[in-house]
Amino acid sequence: MSKITVEIDPVEVGMEPMRLERISRHFQRYVDEGKLPGFSVLVSRAGKIVYADARGMRDVAARQPMELDTIVRIYSMTKPLTSVAAMILYEQGLFELTDPVYDFIPSFKDVKVFQRGSSQSPALAPVQEPIRIWHLLTHTAGLTYGFHYAHPVDQMYRSAGFEWGSPEDFDLAQCCDGWAQIPLLFEPGSEWNYSVATDVLGRVIEVVSGKRLDVFLQEEVLDPLGMKDTGFYVKASEVDRVASLYTKSPHDGSLLKLGSLAQVPTEVPKCLSGGGGLLSTLHDYHRFTQMMLNRGELDGVRLLGSRTVDYMTINQLPDHKDLEEFGRPIFAESSYRGVGFGLGFAVVEDPAAGKVLSTVGEYSWGGAASTAFWIDPDEELNVIFMTQLMPSSTYPLRSQLGQLVYQALVD
Numbered sequence: 001m002s003k004i005t006v007e008i009d010p011v012e013v014g015m016e017p018m019r020l021e022r023i024s025r026h027f028q029r030y031v032d033e034g035k036l037p038g039f040s041v042l043v044s045r046a047g048k049i050v051y052a053d054a055r056g057m058r059d060v061a062a063r064q065p066m067e068l069d070t071i072v073r074i075y076s077m078t079k080p081l082t083s084v085a086a087m088i089l090y091e092q093g094l095f096e097l098t099d100p101v102y103d104f105i106p107s108f109k110d111v112k113v114f115q116r117g118s119s120q121s122p123a124l125a126p127v128q129e130p131i132r133i134w135h136l137l138t139h140t141a142g143l144t145y146g147f148h149y150a151h152p153v154d155q156m157y158r159s160a161g162f163e164w165g166s167p168e169d170f171d172l173a174q175c176c177d178g179w180a181q182i183p184l185l186f187e188p189g190s191e192w193n194y195s196v197a198t199d200v201l202g203r204v205i206e207v208v209s210g211k212r213l214d215v216f217l218q219e220e221v222l223d224p225l226g227m228k229d230t231g232f233y234v235k236a237s238e239v240d241r242v243a244s245l246y247t248k249s250p251h252d253g254s255l256l257k258l259g260s261l262a263q264v265p266t267e268v269p270k271c272l273s274g275g276g277g278l279l280s281t282l283h284d285y286h287r288f289t290q291m292m293l294n295r296g297e298l299d300g301v302r303l304l305g306s307r308t309v310d311y312m313t314i315n316q317l318p319d320h321k322d323l324e325e326f327g328r329p330i331f332a333e334s335s336y337r338g339v340g341f342g343l344g345f346a347v348v349e350d351p352a353a354g355k356v357l358s359t360v361g362e363y364s365w366g367g368a369a370s371t372a373f374w375i376d377p378d379e380e381l382n383v384i385f386m387t388q389l390m391p392s393s394t395y396p397l398r399s400q401l402g403q404l405v406y407q408a409l410v411d
Contacts, residue, residue: 202274
């Protein structure tokens, strides 16, 4: 268990303490109104933690408080970690971004593309462009999620047992083979759609490294960064530290504790989800974001070269398009106007377009239970917000967090 402490007077790094206090005061209202069970937040600037706070409950009924070391399901905040793991192998020359995925997962050799029709009777066509590693990292592979409920192919994922998980007896290799049998939404590279692409990337990591995804992540990312409380499962002795998972009741808007979806794994899962399987803490994720802000290095340990981090965090979408223009609509609490996508991260290209205080080059992502982070290289800023409310589109937490953090900058 690692402790978080404020490391510097905010004034010394151009932030005003009273303005920082507005962050907790604002989100405390969500707790008081029964909209959030609890939350924790961390703001770091110039390599020093300037603000950290935890409010509310990690379990409302049990009256267990949310704490700075509470463990949460980070869901899609797993994706940046998996993307970094893949790029560690890339830096070793073990694949190229343009390599076809079928070189590593043969079942992706003959994928089909959905043309028209229904999930029961689809018209398909052979793929013209193979899925490449670059497509997995940018979510332009044509894959999807069963929980989108936006397209007949989403229904085909659900029918095959892929909605908020995978068939019980499937490992990651079997999941990938299952996804390869379902048609793509579109030709790879032609659109952006949030998907299981990073899970497939996790399997590529396994094949290339010869190690299980959890082992590779542990050895190459988590251990080097000292992320002791991050993993695909939680030790039985630590389960009490895990926050309960909630959703908004459709009847009265109150917090409703989720059951089966919220089961805490106490052993290595059969399917290791590089797209959404990790649990973590505020401290641990800050170790990761600070490494990224430092362009690949933390406390003398280098995971990636500085130019690799720079390359991962530029917009990789064609013609500098943003997600609003190039992407398929998904449930998201914040606008994708002016936001592109790099290799594992959303990237701000035009702050004015999104109508939220931000900076060109700021990169970020979030998780299904309303967790979020962003990194701003120009301002030497990284911010992490943890809570456990599904889905992340319930309230505009991320955009409000943005305006509250940036208003505290006064230099």
